[in-house]
Every structure is written in structure tokens, then in C-alpha cells.
Amino acid sequence: MYHWRGKDLVAPLAAAIHLGYFPPRVETEEEFRFLRRQFLPFGQALKGAARGVLLPMGQGGGGEAVYILATGKKPDLLLKTLAQMLPLLGEDPSNYRFINCQTYFNREKSGKDQGGAGHCGWYNRIGQMVGQVQRGLL
Numbered sequence: 001m002y003h004w005r006g007k008d009l010v011a012p013l014a015a016a017i018h019l020g021y022f023p024p025r026v027e028t029e030e031e032f033r034f035l036r037r038q039f040l041p042f043g044q045a046l047k048g049a050a051r052g053v054l055l056p057m058g059q060g061g062g063g064e065a066v067y068i069l070a071t072g073k074k075p076d077l078l079l080k081t082l083a084q085m086l087p088l089l090g091e092d093p094s095n096y097r098f099i100n101c102q103t104y105f106n107r108e109k110s111g112k113d114q115g116g117a118g119h120c121g122w123y124n125r126i127g128q129m130v131g132q133v134q135r136g137l138l
Contacts, residue, residue: 006070
């Protein structure tokens, strides 16, 4: 599950890349603009009423369910509640990964490889994050 504040399209893009609808990397601003013009569910940010709603996006190549969750500015209580509900629903919490898109981006800003400059770099960092999730590194 990719979660984010809900103000931009980071998690919806991550889900689209994870599901194979969008490529993990773009080389030019033109490619980025083309992808931006495509219909992307929840790509226009989410209103306050939609925050806290777990949104199923599809099933990944490995059979894993892919979700997005807009958490607002303070995700801790919401995520803790979700994690503690899993055993009550008969689910094993170790089968779920909660990926904080904002934390990943903050960490990557201080790193060396930022995936390039401008919109392409931003998009490519999302692709890098998804690749790490798919390889089990995040």
C-alpha cells in the first residue's frame, strides 16, 4: 500500500507504475507530459473526505494487491489503526507493506542519485521507489 498526504499524484503514479500501466522511467519532458495527460485515477489529488479511505488500484504481476491511501498531514494514527485491524480481520500483518511515499522522497533528496532533474527526475524517483518495493527492498 502506497500512502501519501493526498495533495499530489505520487501514490497514484506509484500504483500505475507498479501495475505496469506506466513505465518506471522517462527520458524527456515530452514523455513526462504525455503520461501526465493520460487519465490516472485520483491523479488530481483527493479532497478531505477521501482521506483515510483505502483505495484498491489493482493486482500486481506477483498477485499482490496494490492500494493507495491518502493520510493527510498526520498519518500515524490512521496507519496504526489499519495495522492493528489486520489481525482482527484474520490477516497476517507481515503480508502487508505500508510504503510512505513522502518519507522516501525526503530520504532521496539527501542522496546522490536523484533520477535526473525537473519533472523527469521526480517521476524517475517514483519509478525507483516502486522498483525497490517490487524487489522487497522497501
